[in-house]
Amino acid sequence: MHSAPRINAIEGLADAIGAALGAAVVEIVDAHGELSVTVQRAALAGAMETLRDRFAYQQLMEIAGVDYPERAERFEVCYHLLSVTKNHRLRVKVQADEDKPVPTLTHIWPVAGWLEREVFDMYGVLFEGNADLRRILTDYGFRGHPQRKDFPLTGYVQLRYSEEQKRVVYEPVTLAQDFRSFDFMSPWEGAKYVLPGDEKAAAAPTPPAPPPPPAPPPTKTPKTTETPAQTGAGEPANADAAKRSRAKKADAEAVKPARAPRAKTAAAASEAPAKPKAPRARKPKSTGGDA
Secondary structure, eight states: OOSSOOOOOOTTHHHHHHHHHGGGEEEEEEETTEEEEEEOSTTHHHHHHHHHHTSOOOEEEEEEEEEOTTSSSOEEEEEEEEETTTTEEEEEEEEEOSSSOEEOOTTTOTTHHHHHHHHHHHHOOOEETOTTOOOSSSOTTOOSOTTSTTSOTTOSEEEEEETTTTEEEEEEOOOTTOGGGOOOOOGGGTOSSOOTTHHHHHHSOOOOOOOOOOOOOOOOOOOOOOSHHHHOOOOOSOHHHHHHHHHHHHHHHHTOOOOOOOOOOHHHHHHSOOOOOOOOOOOOOOOTTOO
């Protein structure tokens, strides 16, 4: 899977480029969805003009360098072209060494001037015809080329502005933690040297420790009687005595007299239905005048 958007392949493009460039082609590789064309160093400028005019690769996107120290021509300069009309990218490569220059492409793409300066600064590849071939990433007076495989990690010299001499001076490189003597020991494992900044910690007063938090009140354990040892219960000491005690209790229950029925209470009596009363005889009314 490609992390970048896939570029659609153009059928027959490799054969067409090989036929157009002819003897200038060293190798054409079509792998991983990308087309790479290696050309002769002396024929680079003519090949680039053909690719721009006949195959519509209008833009020069990047110039990159690669270092192969085991090769006779240890450097490989890679040009990345873009066709805006065809939405296709092409890689063109040439080989070089420290002494043989590569033809410049500033007359075809002016942006090549900055890109060639970067490859010169990082790898030391010379570009014939570049009118301003100066370092672009490193500082003035820098020794060596940082992207070469044999360049040391710490470099050779370092420069600084000297107030005493009122100019920039060059000194052998010094690092506070040199890679060549790095002991890979963690400070938490007990380093035997003083780390930068630790000397201030010894002179600083130690702040007082905060008072401990108040202890919580003691909790009382509730009294429980759950086990036979706490309640005093247990198995009877004499099984025969226990049987006789239960039989005696049963006999006492059998000889108890029957209980008399309880008298009705006043409340129960009030709830009984009342007897109907006979109606009283009414006296006749007397009429006045009888003597």
